[in-house]
């Protein structure tokens with residue numbers, strides 16, 4: 001088969017051209033293949049977290065009182081603050097993707113920086129939340145709280161409260177891991193974006209990591225009411 | 232990549248102008264963002280009121296509205312290909328099967344044989 | 353990366369424009385770093401065959417152990433026996449059957465069948481192979497160090513208490529799961545975005561439809577296995593409580609999670625096999641497939657229904673009576689699309705110009721055994737009957753009929769069908785026919801007695817048994833040895849063909865799908881000129897009835 005090299009159109013102003021991989025016939029085919037593949041990857045993310053949500057619902061059904069008691073010991077104000085951090089970062093990310101589509105390099109980098117900073121804010125709050133829990137003896141996997149204190153009062157006579165805490169730590173832990181991975185990926189975008197790799201002719205990495213970041217936000221949208229405001 | 236042999240051999244270089252992807256507007260993103268913030272406040276407010284058994288439903292409902300806003304606008308799914316829509320919505324459908332059947336089992340235990348009832352409520 | 357050299361630098365090869373993919377680059381590194389779907393397919397073929405041999409040796413050892421009813425005069429201690437059947441299951445399921453057809457045959461043939469130069473994501477394809485390799489190494493590590501005695505299903509609470517290598521084996525399964533997701537995802541994108549010009553969805557060969565359906569399952573179901581195994585690991589190390597009744601957890605939830613993956617997984621195993629049978633049956637009886645659309649839609653229907661039936665593995669686990677009835681009803685529905693497939697294959701052969709080639713013989717063995725496996729599945733779906741048959745040899749024989757007797761045999765039908773395309777060499781057809789007949793015979797001798805003793809109540813996974821089943825067990829053991837001999841013969845003549853086999857014809861079987869329209873063996877990017885899909889399964893007017 002013939003092997004003409006296909007490149008995507010590159011705007012003026014220091015942007016770098018993109019070469020289409022050899023096994024694709026058009027840039028459009030490459031773009032659509034990458035995008036569909038990434039949506040399928042997001043499907044696997046949904047199913048993965050879905051398993052954890054199923055475990056949550058299952059045991060919430062078994063032990064609603066324990067879940068309410070456990071949830072009341074989490075600080076919903078910190079949870080709400082983190083919700084705002086992630087929502088805002090999702091918005092800045094969407095704007096970053098938009099700027100990459102319009103070849104506005106500087107603006108894109110600024111939006112992406114905001115996204116990383118807000119994600120960092122989320123992780124800092126998470127750090128204080130976790131260490132606050134550790135202080136009261138609520139660790140991931142093992143929980144030993146003082147029977148006399150506030151935790152002891154709330155959890156007294158409640159069946160298997162550790163189930164709630166372990167589900168809380170597992171879900172927020174895996175979610176936090178996704179936030180960290182996202183921060184690294186967006187950092188990479190800032191680096192490559194600064195070099196002028198992404199422009200109207202080729203912005204698929206920004207687009208895809210953007211999608212990933214929105215899914216991270218999406219999961220938190222459900223985690224917040226289910227864990228912090230246990231109904 | 233395929234063009235490493237450029238120097239030794241004359242290859243055609245084709246610039247592919249086929250265009251793709253939908254560009255949204257700043258205003259739409261801003262409006263969605265503000266709505267999301269308002270709905271977060273609503274979530275917290277609703278949790279402070281006791282609706283009995285409906286609290287869970289309300290919380291999940293508001294979260295679903297927020298999630299669909301993110302998916303539709305921030306993730307451009309509204310303007311994306313049919314197949315990407317099917318893939319994502321399909322995953323929710325199959326996930327709901329996992330929820331549905333596990334819950335159906337759990338919720339109906341002990342109907343015929345009370346000794347099979349779930350433990351402490 | 354396999355750099356494509358410009359055409360004028362290549363020494364001319366007799367009768368072809370470009371050198372074939374086996375010779376275009378040389379050396380060990382050119383293989384282990386290849387992004388070519390065909391070479392990755394061959395590496396998978398080599399790997400899964402090794403896994404099959406390891407799993408097969410475990411099987412023959414445990415059949416040999418059961419020659420005597422015991423406990424005296426048996427080869428292994430009960431503990432070692434537990435490890436043998438667990439490792440047999442884990443290797444066969446995770447390292448062999450799940451990746452076998454997608455990884456090797458679909459990797460090789462799918463891009464050819466749709467006229468594409470490669471899969472859509474070649475790097476992900478190679479990553480999938482290395483993940484499989486890493487996962488299989490972890491499984492082997494578990495086998496060598498502490499072994500594994502939980503059964504391949506890792507049921508809690510035993511898997512939480514077992515002192516064997518549950519963690520490394522679980523990690524192996526986790527990693528292989530991601531390999532499987534990568535493969536499925538890649539094929540879906542490939543079929544959506546890489547089809548040749550003129551190939552609409554309904555001009556796609558049926559093997560592609562089958563791979564499509566199984567890929568959907570791989571993408572949707574496998575992540576749940578991943579999170580289940582992760583929770584199991586947390587539970588095992590830290591006792592987080594989710595699956596441990598002592599900590600308030602419910603082992604039934606583990607089973608829900610596990611079977612939410614593992615029931616669809618049995619269709620990840622069988623659907624690609626069904627796809628191979630479709631291609632083989634059509635090519636070797638020279639007739640277009642009867643009921644093309646029905647076959648295509650039945651694959652999709654099987655995939656969808658497979659998400660609604662997982663509870664049929666849990667009839668005795670303590671799930672609710674309501675759930676059991678719902679699952680039983682839904683399970684029986686699977687028989688409809690499955691029966692459609694059987695009828696379509698038989699109707700395709702009927703009146704065709706049948707060539708009893710080696711691939712066709714394997715396909716016929718598939719049709720015979722799959723009928724047995726499918727119908728006994730309906731017995732097991734029925735709630736009341738299954739309470740009696742649950743955890744007996746009847747179940748063992750049933751799933752070996754669909755896994756070993758159908759999927760593995762379909763895999764070998766595919767290997768024989770595409771072998772000349774893969775290597776440009778032909779195996780000894782006479783020996784191949786003998787091996788096919790030996791394997792079919794071996795299967796019947798091994799598993800028909802198991803159906804019988806299962807229905808009499810012989811429980812599975814027991815190291816010893818009562819005297820009344822000595823005859824059945826011994827017949828079964830003899831059958832396993834016949835099977836082993838058949839497979840050894842197969843490996844022998846296939847390897848021999850690589851060295852001394854005659855040169856294959858460009859189109860050995862007179863196939864009409866696109867895979868037979870590229871050079872044999874294919875070029876690095878498969879086709880000489882960009883292929884254009886024409887009418888599917890067009891064998892010409894004279895050969896139709």
Ligand SMILES: [Cu+2]
Nearest residue numbers: 615618662665
């Ligand atoms: Cu099943």
